[in-house]
Amino acid sequence: MPLIKCEDCGQMVSDRATACPNCGAPIVKKVMCEECGAEIPIGATSCPTCGCPVSPVTNAAPAPVVQAPVQPQYQPQPQPVQSNAFAAPRDMEQRVQRFLVTNRKFFPQERIEEIRSWLLTLNDAQMNSVECLKFKDPMIMLLISFLVGEFGVDRFMLGDTTNGALKLILSLLCVGLVWWLIDLFMVTGKTLEYNYDQLQEASSFI
Numbered sequence: 001m002p003l004i005k006c007e008d009c010g011q012m013v014s015d016r017a018t019a020c021p022n023c024g025a026p027i028v029k030k031v032m033c034e035e036c037g038a039e040i041p042i043g044a045t046s047c048p049t050c051g052c053p054v055s056p057v058t059n060a061a062p063a064p065v066v067q068a069p070v071q072p073q074y075q076p077q078p079q080p081v082q083s084n085a086f087a088a089p090r091d092m093e094q095r096v097q098r099f100l101v102t103n104r105k106f107f108p109q110e111r112i113e114e115i116r117s118w119l120l121t122l123n124d125a126q127m128n129s130v131e132c133l134k135f136k137d138p139m140i141m142l143l144i145s146f147l148v149g150e151f152g153v154d155r156f157m158l159g160d161t162t163n164g165a166l167k168l169i170l171s172l173l174c175v176g177l178v179w180w181l182i183d184l185f186m187v188t189g190k191t192l193e194y195n196y197d198q199l200q201e202a203s204s205f206i
Contacts (some may be wrong), residue, residue, distance in 0.1 A: 106135035138188040145187040
């Protein structure tokens with residue numbers, strides 16, 4: 001493929017190119033007269049030396065190169081970063097509310113607001129520890145007290161080993177029926193207080 005020299009930048013380009021790929025200048029091709037070999041100016045219809053006619057297609061001026069306008073690239077606007085200053089307290093409040101809804105029956109009702117206020121002061125790790133605690137169901141403890149409470153089992157389960165042992169001894173002596181009846185009415189309240197004390201003890205280790 002013949003190469004010609006760009007008159008603007010001096011780079012060698014193909015003779016078939018209409019514009020220089022380096023600088024974008026249009027390529028001006030020299031037309032030579034077939035009869036006398038003289039150079040014919042662009043746009044001339046005949047050779048100025050010998051008068052030989054020139055084909056208009058051969059000596060046509062190259063069409064100007066029109067460069068397409070460069071479209072500006074879309075730059076995404078940075079999204080404003082929302083502050084998480086209130087996200088954590090709101091999330092913790094939801095966790096506390098969910099915990100109380102699930103475990104409300106395990107605590108004395110008059111202490112619910114006190115428990116809520118304390119839980120709201122915890123961080124995520126501490127709240128995770130609280131959520132792992134297992135509390136005793138007052139209804140199950142009432143059933144246990146009714147079935148085997150005469151032998152002090154309910155007292156032992158609530159951590160009152162001293163009274164549990166006394167209750168067992170009195171039952172073996174056949175004089176523990178009154179104590180069993182008293183505990184039957186008190187076991188639910190004692191279970192609620194036991195769960196509250198367990199929560200308080202857990203707070204000292206968190």
